Amino acid sequence: MSTVPNGGPIADLSYRGYDGPLESPRMRWWVIARQGIQLALKRKGLWAVMIGSAWYYLVMLIVLFFVQQVLSANPMGEAPMAAFMKRLVWKDQFLHGFSYAQLPLLAVTIMLGSGAIANDNRSKALMVYLSKPADKTDYLLGKWIGIALPIWLTLLVPTVMFYGYGALTFRQYGFISDDPWLFPKLMAVLPLAALMHSSLMLGVSSLFDQGRVAGATYAGIYFLTNFFTVLMGAAWNSSRGEAPAFVKTLYYGSLDGLLIGSFKAIMGTSGTPPFGIQAPRAIAIEPPPIVLVLGIVLGLCVISLGLAWRKIRAVEVVGG
């Protein structure tokens, strides 16, 4: 209840000068994250792209199902099935699932995050957010989780489902024994994609006041760096593996290259052809040094989030 000091007409307004600690609600960032996710998930297109990003696993499930049906009825017995399964490197199937999901993930990232800060910049909503008992950390964390969580789930759900299918069905073909640490490694590498995409997208989004331009810029960075790595791959292949060693590393010098490089480095694989097919293939490019690639990924994330942190200001910045 407010009081009127000395019986005068003006109420006690001294609370306005209060600068002590705030009794704040817990998980303020989650309010911001949930709002972003709920808004994004209303878009049917986003659902389509998220589901579409698992296409490799879906096709692989169909391939494995039919291979099982056809080869198990083979009069030659187990031998053809065993030969097919021997060709199939399980961890590489996850590598392909992860690699082929990168392009759809770009779309998911842009749909979720291009306007995350840019739209707030334009509508000056930052002042509204930060006028609540939420600070910059809550805002940035909320926005970051709002992008990272759906990306992580987009990767996690099909990966876990495929792993479950493999573990229950193909244990006798070395699904678990080939690499007992496969699951923990997968769990370690998947958040990396969410971490990188969401951090970079937030950094880019904070630079603009239009989601349209932020999204296009992120797509531009993705594709142009991608084409650069294609160039490096071609250079490595054309030299039949005799080009300077840094070319191999530069092959991973794109957004998806960094993630695929991290995946390869953590899994300890250079990759085999997809779907267990026997195909003549270009020289497999070894994974980059794990410390280097993880260092670059984390460094980019820190720089991007730092940029966003710098750009998030609770006041209307007066120029001129």
Add this chain to the structure above:
Amino acid sequence: MATFLFTHALRDYLRPKRVVTWVALAIALFAVGKVFMLSSTDTTPAEAYQLLSGLIVFRLLALMSAIFATAIVSQEVEQKTIVYLLTRPIPRWQMLLSRWLAAAVAVGGIAVIAVLANALSTLGGFSPAVARDLLAIVTGAFAYTALFLLVSLLLNRAMVVCLIFAFGWESAVPSMQGELYLLTINSHLNVIAERAAGDAQGVMSALAGTAKKIPLATWQAWLALAGIVTVCTMFNLSWFSKNEYVPREDGE
């Protein structure tokens, strides 16, 4: 009036804050070219120039076109400043034509820097191939911006469509069987640039749009691009003159 509208729009498009990234990217091409020359032991400078040109410079052109062309109207609508433009005593066609020309000039200008950076990096100087590329890139700036402007006038989510066109359609379709390449801008630009087909390897030449020999004469490519620019521009001017554009929130 048209001159003022053109310079007003050009000044907006070439604001330092706006072009600094693009100019930096164009110049970064110089470093990419050097790295590629160092790493690719059996690629000649001419091949390297062509590869970088097809793979990066012309993609950069398409990307810039998407951003600048959608800014011609969509940006004004999203920023709500369209109100100030459309309540002035200027025929709408004149307004759009001036702004489109300014966008094309801005895109072409920055892309020219990218071509020159590539030439300096890989060839170490000027050559007839560079001159042809300059011609193609300026033409491409007009063609892409005209087409993307059309998309932005018709669709709310124009940017997504333009990016898919720039990086998906323009990369994949020129290498497909049959005559689908006729529906791309990149194929025609490759003909104008007289880019040799199939020199580069697999994926790379496919991405550069040079995996297949395009059976078109240079004059046919010119004619096709002129047709694209004319048809798109006529449509854009007519559409913009007849339809309503009122402020709305960013839909992307």
Add this chain to the structure above:
Amino acid sequence: MIVMDSVSRWYGQVIGVNDVSYQIGPGVTALLGMNGAGKSTLMRLITGQVRPTTGSITVFGEEPFANPGVFERVGYCPEIDNFYEYMSGREFVYTMARMNGMNDATAKARAGEMMERVNMGHALDRKIAGYSKGMRQRVKLAQAMVHNPDVILLDEPLNGLDPVGRREFMGYLGEFSAQGKTIIVSSHILFEVEQMTRSIMLLNRGRLLAAGDVRTIREYLDRYPHRIRIETPQPRELASRLIALPYVLKVDLDEWSQAIELQTRELNQFYEVLPQLVLNENIPIRGVTSPDNNLESIFKYLIEA
């Protein structure tokens, strides 16, 4: 000058303006209505940004949509607070002047003049991004006036202006009106409108509820009881006398502030009888006011009817 004939405008399934017919001539006319009443849609129709779905609208005898001939004579100050933020106020007004067909020298001179006119002379070359809300309103007004238009449309022009700014603004309106210009001002704040003009267009949910002089409108509302407040030290005595009159419908007693508030259907008759009654009964009266003689009550009557 501005003729609306059965104008309706739909946005998909939402109606913005519903069957509005009216003519607006010189002087200040206020578009009055709650948020979403259709004021901005009507302004967009008059400024040719949108077309009517049905009906017709003409400005100086011409359809305004995308019509440069009309735009030459119309100045529009939109409600939005968006600008080319990288420009200075002077540059912005200059740009708008050029787009209105002025040459470089004239546009420069006119832009400076208009900025001075709206008291922005001290911030001519500062970036708009650094302007306060009130300064931005002034710049919007300057750009609307820069080509000396015959019709000026001002959408919620007093938003963000401080009391001094408001007073100045009212002054500009008076001047423009004296020059014979047609001025249309939209607002949802009745108090503001009352200070600007007595000519109103009252909109609600897209429909024109009333239009014309506010006093004339009030006269048409006689079927509604008029409220009269009388201040007296003997409210109870006065109330007992007044309730006996056949055309007094209701009397509320307010002993705390020594007043009564009554409702009557026969205003003129009541005012004839009141002095006589007061003299005969010797009941002192300190004041008589009619709360219904302001826009607020008209507005309330019409939208609640």
